[in-house]
Amino acid sequence: MTSTTVPTITLSTSVAKDPGILVVGLAEASDGEVLVGLPDDLAKSFARALGTDLAELARQLGGSATPGRTVLVPAPAGLRVVVVGLGPIDVTPEQVRRATGAAVRVVAGLAAPAPKTVTISLETTEPEVIKGAVEGALLGAYSYRPIAPEVPGISQVTLVSPNKRPEARQALDLAVTTAKAVNTARDWVNTPANLLYPETFADAARSLARNARLSAEVWDEKALEKEGFGGILAVGGGSERKPRLVKLTYAPRGARFHLALIGKGITFDTGGLNLKPADGMYTMKTDMAGAAAVLATVAAIAELGLRIRVTGWASMAENMPSGSSYRPSDVLTMYGGTTVENGNSDAEGRLVMADALVKASEEHPNLVLDVATLTGACMVALGERVTGLMARDDATADLILDAAEAAGEQFWQLPIPEDARPKLESKVADLKSTANRYGGALTAAAFLSEFVPADIPWAHFDIAGPAFNEGNAYDYTPSGATGAAVRTLVALAHALAG
Template sequence: MSALSTHRAPQLTLTGQVPSSVDVLVVGVASSNDKDVVVGVPADLEKGWAKKLPGDLTDLVADLGGSSKANDAVVLPKGLLGQSVVAVGVGPVEVTPNALREAVGVAVRKAAGLAKDADVKVAVSLDATDPELLAAIAEGALQGAYTFTKVSGADAPTRVTEVAVVSAAKGRDVNRTVEESVNLSAAVNLARDWINAPANLLYPEVFANEARDQFKGIKNVTVEVLDDKTLAREGYGGLSAVGGGSSRGPRLVRVEYKPRGAKQTLALVGKGITFDSGGLNIKPSEGMYTMKCDMSGAAAVLAATKVIAQLGLNVHVITYAAMAENLPSDTAYRPSDVLSMYGGTTVENVNTDAEGRLVMADALARTKGDAADLVVDVATLTGACIVALGNRIAGLMASDDETADRILDAAEVAGEQFWQLPIPDQLRATLDSKVADLKSGGPRWGGALTAAAFLQRFVAEGQSWAHLDIAGPAWNEESAWGHVSTGGTGFAVSTLVALAAGMEG
């Protein structure tokens, strides 16, 4: 658990029958042969309900507005059934892991809403026995139950404290798969805690310390933190410039997980701007309010690395989190400044509100010494990507299609959405500078693509590399949906873990 949140995850258990102590039972509604059917009702309860109901249970669900439509959820009358029941739509009866992940998230949140003065215990019964489906149920429950407890002197609100996943499945493999999902969900929720933390409580020094604390006691992991003085001395010009306007200096966190016998090396780089005012090119007030989330990339790579190490995946992972606070002051960097980045490349700064690519460039340049098989960077980098893809889909730009396909395959396993975008040669040419090796930006149109072209200049030639622009899905200003919370979402954590799992060997 992060020291910056009082969020406590429910205790999750796998059981063969509904515990007598549960407050809310979750069952499913699936479509089969163009008809809706209720699934997951335990046999003993089904017999008792049949005696109480005047008609069919499916008809009751329909009368209340429920259906098999994905994520439809209705509460069945407690007075009629003798207990609180949530019926949630899961789509076709040949259900997918992502459909279950989202449906269970909705249902658990619905169950939490039934709480009045006491915490809630929930059982989820959906007739699932396949380990992959049970893992998705666990993830949906634990991520759907997430709430960031506000900073307050008042008592914490009621919450879901226990989740029992009801299944006839047994065996070591099933238990291990579910336990892996518990660890993965804890990592997603850790990233959410960091992202949701107020910027006056989570600034570079604190974030770096938090990261160091999270890896204490984990086998085969070493953590290095470079402070502002070290960064300046060793030539990290992007981090030094962006963080120079704040009294809270920048940090670069390097985490290395090196299990014995690993044959593949994955380097991860995350943008960690703990607050982005825009610097001297200051943002309008409405664009600044949510900028505590501009460190979502760093949160994702650090949280993913933690769970990769906890699971003992046999892949060498080297992670960089580039942390800075971008503020205007008499020591802030300026448009037209020329910065000397790590490794010696000089950059003519175009706009101080394009700061993320500068700190990322330093960290990407550092990966050249790691001999990685794959480098992946993750950043809330451009508003242009949100304009192109909306709030739920992240942009993916890569060195080649084979690398892009590896990310897309991992994202499919994780249930996260990415869309591949190009890096056109004509946009690369717009980065030419008359006073430095290159400029930090180009024309307004295609801004997400130009930003990727800039970042690639700091990756080793011939390096397999992917850039994930998560500016849209990293933060959810709307209502919670599926297993996705409001505020920080922890997006990309699951994809990175799936990617690492695919590189084991």
């Protein structure tokens, strides 16, 4: 089950005579709305044929400079033009990313007998803006169609830019690799849980590793039991589909920084014996979005050839109720020996993550990050589009927030207050997995922090909100899986590699 074919994308310094479907912008300037990216010769021919300029015609059809507002304008000689709102004329990379995503989604939905070609002309010059435009186009072109016949999508995208320097091509290559990783994560998250479960997910990770020339190691249920991965085994114990732990390694010569990434890979979460309500279970195939992001990111970093060592860990299990399920009040012995009293079998993510955090820390990485659709509490606090960031120190948090800003993803730092850890005290174990209902995202982070040595910088991403879009598509974000955190992780690795 895969997405539609990823279009090829090229750079050009000018709009070709046959541009396919042309995308231009409408932006806010000091003297009103102005058209961006339309060549003078086309502007003159449009004015002669239409009796008005393209900007005015776009406005008559409902277009404006409002970010993402998109209209299709019929033009002379059969040419079709999409005019998309850019917002203020001094554009940011994220403005352009959203605009190209919105425009390309419109183009992808147009009826056509064959795949379409698109030319995007938005006067992109700076490398960061070029990268944003390319990412927006490729992410906006994404469509997941596992059963329906393939609809002709977009085969070719040309981005018009006057920048002829190598930096332009480098920006394009970085954007293509990043967008491909995002779409890989989206495909995995969108795949139904009867097709993607721990064994098949691990097989997919192995296949990804072979293609990216990464080393891969997989622990099956026997290996997990032999080495004492009590959290993963407990969570996966109720399912006939046995758990897995996957490790992908990228270790280029000369790398001085070691980044460890840990992803939650619950391929379906019923809540276990603390069964979720029916409505809350429908989207639980998405509970492996953290693992999908981590694995796709490692492959992207390898493809880019960044000089940074990266290990990606994915804890995979299916949380099901049965006679062999773990129970509330069970005491589990985690990898490394810490004992945990299980407070709620629907708080399973932190248990599988804890095992992997300890295992990853044994290699003494310079930075440990974990990514998980962990708590509904984070969604209550930050909504459906913002990732919650919790870190031990502000320097690490600032590093990640800078990467998120560069990538165009919304992150917000939350605290791990001093009173969070005492709430996890247990009378029968080293700690309890849950506390009371207040500040649930914060106590979950406090729990995870117990499994990373204090001398290793660590941060936690809670992507429960932004990992899956249950509403309509918008900008470059489709309905369904979004690939949340991939762009930030790639940007962070790029910054750390120097």
